[in-house]
Amino acid sequence: MKTRLPVRQAILDRQTYDAPAEGREGKIRLDFNENTSGCSEAVRRAIAKISAKNLAMYPEYAQPTKRIARHLGVRPAELLLTNGGDDALRVFFDTFVEPSSSILICEPTFPMYRYYAEIAGAKIDTLRYDSSMKFPLVDALVALRKKPRVFFLANPNNPTGTLVPAQEIRAILQAAGDTAVVIDEAYAEFSGATVLPWIRTFPNLFVVRTFSKAAGLASLRLGAVMAHPDSLAFLRRAMPPFPVNLAAMVAAEAALSEGSAIKKYVRATVRVRTEFAKELSRLGVTVFPSAGNFLLADFGAQGPALFAALAKSGILVRERTKDMGAGFVRITIGSKPEMKRFQQVAKRFAAKSGGKFS
Ligand SMILES: Cc1ncc(COP(=O)(O)O)c(C=O)c1O
DSSP: OOOOOOOOHHHHHOOOOOOOOOOOTTSEEESSOOOTTOOOHHHHHHHHTOOHHHHTSOOOOHHHHHHHHHHHTSOGGGEEEESHHHHHHHHHHHHHOOTTOEEEEEESOOTHHHHHHHHHTOEEEEEEOOTTOOOOHHHHHHHHTTOOSEEEEESSOTTTOOOOOHHHHHHHHHHHTTSEEEEEOTTHHHHOOOOGGGGGTOTTEEEEEESSSTTOOGGGOOEEEEEOHHHHHHHHHTSOSOOSOHHHHHHHHHHHHTHHHHHHHHHHHHHHHHHHHHHHHHTTOEEOOOSSSEEEEEOGGGHHHHHHHHHHTTEEEEEOHHHHOTTEEEEEOOOHHHHHHHHHHHHHHHHTTTTOOO
C-alpha cells in the first residue's frame, strides 16, 4: 500500500529489521548468550509471591532500587534501572545524540549500538578489532579527538570475547573529555573485571549491566546504568515514568540475595568454556580466548556446512559468516551435556575430512 505517512528520514534510510529468532524452545540454544540452565528457584519463588494487588499497581522504584543498589555496591543515586540492557543503551541516544551528531563504536561488537544510532540518524564512527581481535587503543584515542557524543565499548566484547585492560579504559576516559564513555559490562560476572568504582572519579563514565546473562532473567528484561549522580540525572530526564516492571525487580533482588547460585553457574560456565575451547582447538578450529559466557571460533571453509548440520541437530549458534568470514561463529557456553552434544556433531562432521577442520 502506498502511504504518505510522515516517516522520519532516519527510519526511511534504515533498510533492515531482523526480528529475533522464534521457535527456540526445546532446542540447544547456544545463540543468544543466555543462561541455558535457567534462573534459580529462589527467583521463581519470589515471583510467585507477588500479590494480585501488587500486580495491579504501577510499580514503585525507591525501595527495590535501594536494595539492588546495595547488592551492586553503589548508592541509589548512582543507579538507574532500565527495561533490559538494550533499553539502557537506547537512553544514551535520547539523552546525548542529535540527528547527525556522531557516536563511536569498535566493530565487530554488539549490534544494538549501531541499531539505535541508525534509528537516531546519528553518524557512526567505527574502529575495528584486528584479525587477532585486539582492541585498537591508539586509533580509539585519535577518534576521540573528534568528540563523538558517546563511545560504546562492550567489555568483555560480544562477539570477540576480548577484554580491554583497565589501564586502557583509563586512558580512554582521560582522553574522552566530554564524550560519554559507556562501558557495557553485560558479561562482568564471567570476566570478573569491572570499572564500576571509577564512576566516582570520572563523570563521563557510564557502566551498563544486565540481569539477562549470569542471573538468567532474559525474559524479564532488566538492565542497569551506573554513573556519577550528576551525570545520571541527565539520563533520568530521558526516561519514561514506569520503565521497569515489578516482577523484574523482585526477581533481580531474589537473584542477588542468593548470589551463590550465580557464582556457582559462573564458575561452571567458565570451567566448561575452558574444556570446550581446548576440544575445539584439538579439532583444528581457531578459538579466540573469551572472558564471557560464549566464545568466538573460526571453523574455516567447512564452517557453513557444519552450521547447517548443527541446525539440523537442533543446536542453535550465532553465525558471523556475513560480517567476519565464512567459518566464523559465536557459540554460547551452555551446560556440559549441551556442549558435549555440539562436540559430537562437530567431531562427526570433521571425521569426513580426516578428523580436523582446517
Ligand atoms: C554486550 C551486550 N550488551 C547488552 C546486551 C543486552 O542484554 P539485555 O537487553 O538482554 O539486557 C547484550 C545481550 O546480548 C550484550 O551482549
